[in-house]
Amino acid sequence: METREPVASRTTSFTRRDFAKGAALAAAAATIPLAACGSACGPAKNPEAEAMFHAIVRQHGKQFNDEQKKELHNQIDGTVQSLEKLRAYTLENWDEPAAVLHLPVTNAAPLAKSKAPASASAKGGR
Numbered sequence: 769m770e771t772r773e774p775v776a777s778r779t780t781s782f783t784r785r786d787f788a789k790g791a792a793l794a795a796a797a798a799t800i801p802l803a804a805c806g807s808a809c810g811p812a813k814n815p816e817a818e819a820m821f822h823a824i825v826r827q828h829g830k831q832f833n834d835e836q837k838k839e840l841h842n843q844i845d846g847t848v849q850s851l852e853k854l855r856a857y858t859l860e861n862w863d864e865p866a867a868v869l870h871l872p873v874t875n876a877a878p879l880a881k882s883k884a885p886a887s888a889s890a891k892g893g894r
Contacts, residue, residue: 817841817848 821844825837832840 814848817844820844
């Protein structure tokens with residue numbers, strides 16, 4: 769059975785300064801456009817679409833091959849184009865929805881309550 773040294777007696781070569789350097793490099797690397805997507809990225813058309821694409825690739829890039837990344841990029845472009853069309857349509861605060869549900873009012877009598885079939889509890893059992 770191995771015995772471990774107390775934490776205070778262990779010497780490590782990883783200092784706070786090393787940690788700060790690593791954190792700074794990681795932050796700088798996160799701002800650089802991903803080269804991992806290769807030729808699948810295509811030209812930058814829309815900054816919003818590019819930001820969405822790079823965020824997805826940063827999180828899940830290992831799961832996609834180049835063909836899937838290209839398809840993802842095309843789908844995001846289509847979604848952003850649709851979103852731009854929606855944003856272009858101006859609405860005022862008093863504008864009502866395009867489709868309002870209007871129920872017909874009839875003078876029909878309310879539905880009669882159906883009689884429940886005789887159950888075991890009505891017969892005295894459980």
